[in-house]
Amino acid sequence: MATLEVVNPQATTVIEAVAPAPRLDTMRGKTIGLYWNMKSGGDTALERTAKLLEERYPDTEFKQYIGSVGAVIRHATDEDIEQVVDECDAVVGTTSD
Secondary structure: OOOOOOOOOOOOOOOOOOOOOOOOOOOOOOEEEEEEOOOOOHHHHHHHHHHHHHHHOOOOEEEEEEOOEOOOOOEOOHHHHHHHHHHOOEEEEEOOO
């Protein structure tokens, strides 16, 4: 008698959990990076975010970043990330997905 083994062709799902970054103790006087990967609308969301934060924390400074790899959608390299880490206290990023 023949046997038939049924297998599932779907790959095992890999789930990676990343803990959120710790909150800043204050936003006053901090430098906030604004990272945009060039997806449509992300720049508008970042502009609005910066405006609202600046109204609430007038002494906050903002720096804009765009990834250095890619054509239409820009990805941040390790060097890009290190620059942001060196220059900013926190980062807001958009993907517009």
